Amino acid sequence: MPGLIPGLKEHGNMFYTLESAIELREKLRKFEKGRITIAMGVPHKCPVAPFEVIFMLDDYFNKKGIRDKVEIYYTYPIGRIHTLEPVAQWGVPEFERRGIKYETLFNMEKTEAHNGTIAVHSAEGFTVECDLLITIPPHRGTQAIIDSGISNESWVPTNRYSLKYEGYENVCVAGDTTNLPISKAGSTAHFESDVVADNLIAEIKEGHSARDYDGKVMCFIETGFDKGTYIHLTILRHQALYLILRRYIG
Ligand SMILES: Cc1cc2nc3c(=O)[nH]c(=O)nc-3n(C[C@H](O)[C@H](O)[C@H](O)COP(=O)(O)OP(=O)(O)OC[C@H]3O[C@@H](n4cnc5c(N)ncnc54)[C@H](O)[C@@H]3O)c2cc1C
Structure with a gap:
């Protein structure tokens, strides 16, 4: 339910419906450089979806030969990169090996856009700016x-x-x-x-x-x-x- 977070419907892209997944695919095809941020609501369907999208993005841009021009930035609502501790422990070296930056304790509160740059604000007072926002919407x-x-x-x-x-x-x-x-x-x-x-x-x-x-x-x-x-x-x-x-x- 992206409507639960102000600005998310307008500025975020997701893969939780067929239409939104097709739209995101087209944006990724055209994406040549810049920062992609992944942010999510809680709870969400499929706890491993955030990791899966990260790893597939890394592979996708590597295969396209432009991984060095694309920054992948992951955010997560609690104080580690995954709810399940063993998954978080396994994930940290994987992220580091693939050059994926991350911010924990990031509860997406609202998003805005100015001149093509999307600002994602967290309830904790942190803001991440990006060129493409991929969201995993809160589930109800x-x-x-x-x-x-x-x-x-x-x-x-x-x-x-x-x-x-x-x-x-x-x-x-x-x-x-x-x-x-x-x-x-x-x-x-x-x-x-x-x-x-x-x-x-x-x-x-x-x-x-x-x-x-x-x-x-x-x-x-x-x-x-x-x-x-x-x-x-x-x-x-x-x-x-x-x-x-x-x-x-x-
Ligand atoms: C993109 C994505 C990837 C996922 N990947 C995985 C994965 O890899 N592994 C995994 O285990 N899970 C995954 N999931 C999660 C998984 O799809 C759900 O957890 C699962 O479908 C839940 O099953 P359910 O039967 O409880 O609910 P649902 O599958 O949501 O079924 C509920 C049904 O009830 C119907 N309904 C709702 N309200 C009413 C009403 N008032 N009257 C009549 N009918 C109603 C809905 O239309 C729906 O058909 C993923 C989900 C998404 C969106």
């Missing part, structure tokens, strides 16, 4: 959650173990719509759905649920056009993530 749940009275936020209050709507034994919740402070990712929806399905079967057949959700998430990470890696987490690692993201979700 559907308005129907609020309108229906389920919650006064757009996320469904969810028990992190049973994946039941808080206070209701007969309503299961899975995917981005939960208020759980874990990755808004397809793999989260997938692993949560396994638990919901197992529990529904067990409740029908045996009268009680079969297992708790353990916070399992797995994401592949594109680290360039022809390279990749992955992260795999369960709830122990998510304890730290839970504390960090609690300020953003529910």
